[in-house]
Amino acid sequence: MPVDPHSHVPIYExxxxxxxxxxxxxxxxxDEPLPSIRALAIELLVNPNTVQRAYQELERQGVAYTxxxxxxxxxxxxAISARSMSEASVCERFEQxxxxxxAAGLGDPTIRRxxxxxxxxxxxxxxxxxxxxxxxxxxxxxx
Amino acid sequence: MPVDPHSHVPIYExxxxxxxxxxxxxxxxxDEPLPSIRALAIELLVNPNTVQRAYQELERQGVAYTxxxxxxxxxxxxAISARSMSEASVCERFEQxxxxxxAAGLGDPTIRRxxxxxxxxxxxxxxxxxxxxxxxxxxxxxx
DNA sequence: ATGGCTGTACTAGTAACCTAATACAGTATA
DNA sequence: TATACTGTATTAGGTTACTAGTACAGCCAT
Numbered sequence: 426m427p428v429d430p431h432s433h434v435p436i437y438e439x440x441x442x443x444x445x446x447x448x449x450x451x452x453x454x455x456d457e458p459l460p461s462i463r464a465l466a467i468e469l470l471v472n473p474n475t476v477q478r479a480y481q482e483l484e485r486q487g488v489a490y491t492x493x494x495x496x497x498x499x500x501x502x503x504a505i506s507a508r509s510m511s512e513a514s515v516c517e518r519f520e521q522x523x524x525x526x527x528a529a530g531l532g533d534p535t536i537r538r539x540x541x542x543x544x545x546x547x548x549x550x551x552x553x554x555x556x557x558x559x560x561x562x563x564x565x566x567x568x
Numbered sequence: 569m570p571v572d573p574h575s576h577v578p579i580y581e582x583x584x585x586x587x588x589x590x591x592x593x594x595x596x597x598x599d600e601p602l603p604s605i606r607a608l609a610i611e612l613l614v615n616p617n618t619v620q621r622a623y624q625e626l627e628r629q630g631v632a633y634t635x636x637x638x639x640x641x642x643x644x645x646x647a648i649s650a651r652s653m654s655e656a657s658v659c660e661r662f663e664q665x666x667x668x669x670x671a672a673g674l675g676d677p678t679i680r681r682x683x684x685x686x687x688x689x690x691x692x693x694x695x696x697x698x699x700x701x702x703x704x705x706x707x708x709x710x711x
Numbered sequence: 712a713t714g715g716c717t718g719t720a721c722t723a724g725t726a727a728c729c730t731a732a733t734a735c736a737g738t739a740t741a
Numbered sequence: 742t743a744t745a746c747t748g749t750a751t752t753a754g755g756t757t758a759c760t761a762g763t764a765c766a767g768c769c770a771t
Contacts, residue, residue, distance in 0.1 A: 450673030518665030530593030
């Protein structure tokens, strides 16, 4: 449950990005159901309305589709869509950091050094996310 | 005026990070005055109260100090403080991106590829920030 | 058909961030 | 002293994100 209520990014967006990651990683496969709104709300200690909003966003993106009374399912091309959305989110964060660094007059070598430092720190602190399995088959084929 | 009212990060924090960058880059030097609250509010098209909040935060961090009736000035060790705060902000963004990427099952090579792509894209789009001069003496000495 | 799931919809309330307007206090200069 | 800058403080109002509670509607198994 990687949701941080104190983050500046809205919870529903965190959920959307979380689902993107799960689909990209192959945890949720096309035509398989996502966790029910209520179940995920309980798991994340979040209001069901917040989860619903996230699922609406996923449907708007074409990553998922809804069958009333049955649940929300991963779309046929959901894996591809989710992958590109995931990469976009990642790059967005990277670009924000790079913008900040450039504004501070930092050069590319320094920026790369900071990135490497972050890469190593996250490795040490990566004892969270992944509620069902700590080791997953890491997809390794960038477009 | 790099302030984005539509961003999820509060305007006052954007201002704080902006000032950090200016001090780190040597635009604002120790014991020199920062722009007045009202002047910066006009420049950024923002409410003076928002700028005041940013300046309060800078003072709380020890980056700046206030002399009532005179203005807000860069602290003696403001450059060092601002530099570390800038780097922390940059790394925070990087770590957010890395967390997202790992949650999507992406491996280090892919993550580095995305980072390089971001680095190049920002270079092309870097025709903003820096209100007074496009080229500044780039500090190049990381701790 | 009843019960238990699913998603959907609506209203109300809270908190954070920001805006707006105003008033006050300290400092410098003419 | 008057003026014009500085920062400070207070009150009110708006928007967004989220919470909370409730009610409704579709699907399915018993």
